[in-house]
Amino acid sequence: MAELLSPGAPSVQLPLPDLPFRELGLADLPALLDLGADRGWAREERKWQLLMQVGTVYGADAPDGGGLAAALALTRYGTRLAAIGMVLTAARYARRGLGRRAMRHALAAAEGAVVTLHATDNGRPLYEQLGFRTVATAPMRRGVLTPDTAVDTSRVRPARATDLGTIRELDLAVFGADRTALLTRLPAFCGQLLVAEGGGRLLGFAGTWQTVGSTVIGPVVADSTATAKALISVLAAATEGPLRLDVDSRHAELCAWLQEHGLREADWRQSVMVYGAEQAPGDLARRFVPVTVAL
Known part of the structure; x- marks a missing residue:
């Protein structure tokens, strides 16, 4: 060549x-x-x-x-x-x-650095040969979310510019790394960007953005499954047409709720892989959905 x-x-x-x-x-x-x-x-x-x-x-x-x-x-x-x-x-x-x-x-x-990626079935063998290990799956989910009246959305509101500092603090604790460059671009990238508050503190944040043919939900960072459901519910209520999100399968309760309310698994399933450590740093329990699986 x-x-x-x-x-x-x-x-x-x-x-x-x-x-x-x-x-x-x-x-x-x-x-x-x-x-x-x-x-x-x-x-x-x-x-x-x-x-x-x-x-x-x-x-x-x-x-x-x-x-x-x-x-x-x-x-x-x-x-x-x-x-x-x-x-x-x-x-x-x-x-x-x-x-x-x-x-x-x-x-x-x-x-x-510890490196994460989402791998297709075709790519996974190569990544395994290079030293990556699979820690979970993240099936793509598509559909229209049907409302759940049991979900309390009263603590969810649109994000403001003054929220960036507390969003950054929460994100640092959740991911164990400084993602300021990404977070500062979310207000412009996302069509909606929401936060959830309670007890005088930030409980979570989430957003949507447009891709070809659908609206993507991501990120979703939350202190609990209940907060994640609230953020997703408000985002979905303000969105017309189909939604897509790639939720980590280790969040079994959220996955079951999404399935029950119309966001069902598509054929596209990816493996969540990590290189250089047993797990990615930070707190998995509060990491529900990435902005995109590329990040």
Whole structure:
């Protein structure tokens, strides 16, 4: 495979696993969307833009000159925690070592942090070979949430700019890492951003954002399943059309409630995986739904 040098210059033949990865920017967004479409992904422009704002998107240029051969996103939260997502290899280059090269590049860039990712069944064997272990599943749920009159939503209200400090404090305790870069972008990224209060303190926060064909619920951070239900209920009541969310299956009570009230498991199921530790840092009991599985 050829790496282009300059007009008229001879090419240097590189095996696919040796293709260099570079940091991508907004100018590369069309190529990223084309790469995703090549593998049947929706053209989620806003999600890629968010990933570029809060983390780093890496890509390898296709040696045939046809856009990108591979890409992924790495989001670092301080030195303790990182997330890898949106791992893509062009169909014409599949199963030729490029995905492994991309992952090794991202793990090196994570610089020893605990790394999380959500893996499809196709990707999981590679991640296991690299040292990731599965800790849970996160099936996608879709549907229209039917109201539950037993849920108390009286403590839920829209988030205000003055809430950012307490949201950051809660998030730091829940994730064990500083995610300020992400949190400060949620008001602009989310169509709705809510908080729940009680006893003079912040109990949780949650939001929705638009993707192709549906509204995504995420994040959902809450002190209890009851608070998570309240936040989700208010978000759903103000949303028209189908909802989607990817809830960690370890929250069995919430999963059962969602199933009962119309948000049923879709065919898309992912494994929650961790690299560098038995579990991700922070408090799983209050981590219900991510902003996106890429984060």
